[in-house]
Amino acid sequence: MTDDPGQPPLQPLQPAPIRRPSLRFMFRHPAHVIALGFGSGLSPVAPGTVGTLWAWLAFIVMRPVLTDLHWALLLSLGTLVGWWACTVTARHMAVADPGAIVWDEVIAFWLVLWLVTPTGLWGQLAAFALFRFFDAVKPGPVAWADGLFKGRTGQPVGWAQGFGILFDDLVAALCTLMVLALWRWWQ
Template identity: 40%
Template sequence: MTPARFIAGGFGTGFSPIAAGTVASLAAVLTGAGLMTLSRWAVPLVALGATVGGYAAISRAKVDGDPGWVVIDEFAGQWITLLALHRPTLPGLILAFLLFRVFDITKLGPVGWADRQHGAFGIMADDVIAGVIAALLLAFAGLMWPALRI
């Protein structure tokens, strides 16, 4: 396996026999929670790295369409969603996971437009947009319901 395919495959999570995108999103939430405890800059840096590096890896791996094993986009989108959290709390992490997965799966609004684009751009863009929307909703939820401790 080439390094590009390993990265595009979400460091191996994309080869899960069941629900590879969900497995990758869960792995991203768990690693993101750990990174949040290290530094306030860790998650923004890995989100940027996954977005730029994911685009490059997908381009180098020369994938056709959007195969199920390519899940680096889920890592990028999920880590973007986590940017709305001040600290890793269980309610915040669960809500971040659920919001991102809803937009990633349903392809509502601009997420659907991005999903219809071709190549590495289309593969990455829908999840990045889903992550931004989920992050905005997560931040709003934290303002509206401070008891969630988001």
């Protein structure tokens, strides 16, 4: 409120955006730990690529002990928990889709690896390169998915924007899987 009736009411102050989260920020809330890919999103260089590499390593470690049913459950729960974690973390950072949030890369690349398995190192490397291409360059449907849930500048981050963080990476995963399927079919 203002004392001058001719002036518009004062708006509450918005927190300053956090561009590069710290280790301290990550451990302030469990959602931050998940959304920042257990620290892989803290990389000052190419956090999306580092998060995808972390996902690949975690997949290699977990693959021998998880059945397909376990993977399906992990991906389903990971998507739901990730939606919450990405929304909360983006809100706390006051940025709609911060690059440090890499849980979207983790879930999407786990989906790719799970669906292309069994494949060798070269197949996984091709999946990695294609996924990073689709996620970073955002051609066609990935660009559409990326813009679908974006809010207006200055708008608080809500559940739709949190879902949007995940959605474009899931579309990038589907594009990756389609290219790999076409490549296998063509051979």
